[in-house]
Amino acid sequence: AQKVTQAQTEISVVEKEDVTLDCVYETRDTTYYLFWYKQPPSGELVFLIRRNSFDEQNEISGRYSWNFQKSTSSFNFTITASQVVDSAVYFCALSEGFSGTYKYIFGTGTRLKVLA
Amino acid sequence: NAGVTQTPKFRILKIGQSMTLQCTQDMNHNYMYWYRQDPGMGLKLIYYSVGAGITDKGEVPNGYNVSRSTTEDFPLRLELAAPSQTSVYFCASSSYSLNPTGTEAFFGQGTRLTVV
Numbered sequence: 001a002q003k004v005t006q007a008q009t010e011i012s013v014v015e016k017e018d019v020t021l022d023c024v025y026e027t028r029d030t031t032y033y034l035f036w037y038k039q040p041p042s043g044e045l046v047f048l049i050r051r052n053s054f055d056e057q058n059e060i061s062g063r064y065s066w067n068f069q070k071s072t073s074s075f076n077f078t079i080t081a082s083q084v085v086d087s088a089v090y091f092c093a094l095s096e097g098f099s100g101t102y103k104y105i106f107g108t109g110t111r112l113k114v115l116a
Numbered sequence: 117n118a119g120v121t122q123t124p125k126f127r128i129l130k131i132g133q134s135m136t137l138q139c140t141q142d143m144n145h146n147y148m149y150w151y152r153q154d155p156g157m158g159l160k161l162i163y164y165s166v167g168a169g170i171t172d173k174g175e176v177p178n179g180y181n182v183s184r185s186t187t188e189d190f191p192l193r194l195e196l197a198a199p200s201q202t203s204v205y206f207c208a209s210s211s212y213s214l215n216p217t218g219t220e221a222f223f224g225q226g227t228r229l230t231v232v
Contacts, residue, residue: 006158035221043225043226044223044225044226045206047220047221050219091158091159093221102166102210103161103174104149104161104208104221106151106159106160108157108158109157109158
């Protein structure tokens, strides 16, 4: 069965600190996709990154970086030099490709508070 | 650039009333989804559709119904509103793809529903 676990309910950091948000997933499929979304206080869901199970390359986009490790079923998200605008709830999600439905299963989210 | 549009944005219902949450997308996506987000929680899948005329239950379908008569529209119906249905409802869509890069879900702005 699909499952996404975000064990960190809430994290508080001071501005300019680095912070890592953890995501652990479970799936029986060999083809699957992982995602991170940001939900700012305004409530909308903002797509951040997509990664497929064939590609374990880490990715960096500005202050954001993602570490995908199939061996530990983890897809962690690091924000470098955090800023107040990074304060939001961050969701990790999993979608299994060949089940044919592309359902997106979400973790419970990690609330990040960046203090000035 | 409309993307996924949900109406209404806010609604207060009395117990036992019915209503339809509207969702339309202009990206010609095959797949559409309804999620609910309870306070401090992740997103739970209510119903999804893989194409016009095809719908299926998600994780929490009780108390809801859907239809998909066109590719663009995927309304969610609450027949007898209950306080437990107080939540934020998100509609999403994605394109079916066997491309190894997969595809993310695009979300609407959400509907905040309160049942009193």
